[in-house]
Amino acid sequence: MNAKTIAIMAGILVVLIVGSKSLYIVDEKERAVLLQFGEVVDADVGPGLHFKLPVVNEVRKFDGRVQTLDARPQDYLTLEKKRLIVDSFLKWKISNVRSYYTATSGDEFRAGDILSSRVDTGLRNQFGQRTLNEVVSGEREELMLELRKTLSSATEEELGIEVIDIRVKRIDLPPEVSQSVYERMRAEREREARELRSKGKELAEGIRADADRQKTVLLAEAYREAETTRGQGDAAAAAIYAKAYNQDPEFYSFYRSLNAYQKTFSNKGDVMVVDPESDFFKYLKNATGN
Incomplete structure (x- = not known):
């Protein structure tokens, strides 16, 4: 291998190294800034393939998606000086890359600490202006909305961070x-x-007493109607019997005597002591009853 070949290979290697140091890619989920000797020269590099000068330029990339900050439970006092333990979380994302980098140096943990402090102060002020009932149920949604607006306005201006929601x-x-x-x-x-x-x-x-009263009334009315019906039936029967008796008194008397004999002597073991000459046996002695 001669010196010329070595030089060509070395040149190609240098070009590859320089090219790898000069080209960079920004993903769609990322936000980036381009620095020149530590100073921001491009505050919001768009997604895609980009060129930079090695050594001179530096690229800092940050997650551009919505982030969740789960704050530690804190103690707050309500308007009546009642202590509550509140557990909250916050949704945020980068809105201004230059402000975000300047305020936090691109450190997500530092941004989280600053946001936690702001949320803690905001919740403490909001809870201190409301009663226990209001923060638990009455004005809870209003409290969160007001805090989000106030906090987002301050963080966008100072930190380049948009507060999307606080819960x-x-x-x-x-x-x-x-x-x-x-x-x-x-x-x-x-x-x-x-x-x-x-x-x-x-x-x-009350219901039971009313039911008993209605029961008594119904039974009394039913008994009255039954007695009335029974009386009417007895009267009708008596009228029919009287009419039949008047049509042929002798036959009616004979018929009743036969029924009496049948019922009296239905059991052979029955014993009855009666005067043989009484009217009870008149039809046994003579069919005409004489």
Whole structure:
């Protein structure tokens, strides 16, 4: 291998090294700045293949996607000076690459610390202006919206960061007061349960008394109607019997005597002591009853 070949190969190697140091790619999910001796010369390099001068230029890339900052639970005081333990999280992304790099040197952890401090201060101020009921349920959504607007306005100007959303995951009472609160809630629920049971029992007694009254009235009316119907039936039967008797009194008397004999002597073991000359046996002695 002669000197010329070596020189050509060395030149090609130098070109490859310089080319690799001069070309860089910015992904679509990234934001980047181009530095020249530490000074920003291109504040927002777009996605794609780009050229830079080795040694002179430096490229810093940052994640351009939405980031999640899960803050540590903190203690806050409400307007009534009640202490709450609040667990929150924040969604953010880079909006101004120059401001972001200048404020944080491109350090994501430093940006997270600054945001955590801002969120802590904002939540402390918002909770201090509201009561326990308001921060738990009444004005919770309004609180988060107001805090997001205030915080986003400040961080975009100072840090180049847009705050997309702030949410409270959990609000707890301190452990030392939780038990007493739970006991008070349990006592309140038991009191309400007793009141409901008492009202239910009173209502049940009223319904039962009304049902008994209606039952008595219905039975009385039914008995009255039954007695009326029975009386009418007895009267009709008596009228029919009287009419039949008047048509042929002798035959009617004979028929009734036969029925009496049949019922009286239906059992062979029956014993009856009666005067043979009584009217009971008149049709046994004589068919005409004489």
